[in-house]
Amino acid sequence: MKEKTLSLTKKLTSTTRRKFSKQFKTKVVLKPSKEHETLESLAQRYEFLPTQIFAWETQALQNIQQTLPYLICE
Template identity: 55%
Template sequence: MSRTRRTFSKEFKTKVVLEALRERTTIEVLVKKYELLPTQISIWKAEAVKNMSNVFAKDKPEIVKNPISTEKLYAEIGQLKMENDYLKKKLS
């Protein structure tokens, strides 16, 4: 009688961790409410506290720019436009 491994969304984990951090209810209540193990909630909570300083970091991660050059894109647009015009002429 094996149990399948469950995966949780980041929204769900955030909701559980925020409730655990508020400490309005005990871990046992959260365990029953969300049907989780107490160690799982503790691990998520510890991980959130450890990485919380990244939220306020001055150095934001840079957006990786697309390595495709604009020249290639303009060339492709031109080629597609020519093909489109050719097909329009053939249809009429």
């Protein structure tokens, strides 16, 4: 398991920075709850670290909290 993590980390640090669309991030964040998939397996599939999914999830929740009062008042 450590060898996989080390090779994944090495591979990620040696590549150029990738950019992901908001739609892709939303898809990745919602996928574990829809398909009962772990963050680790999802991260392996898309070749990035589970902490990235967690960061996107945190951002999504913050955006929802900021938007929700406006949706309720209308």
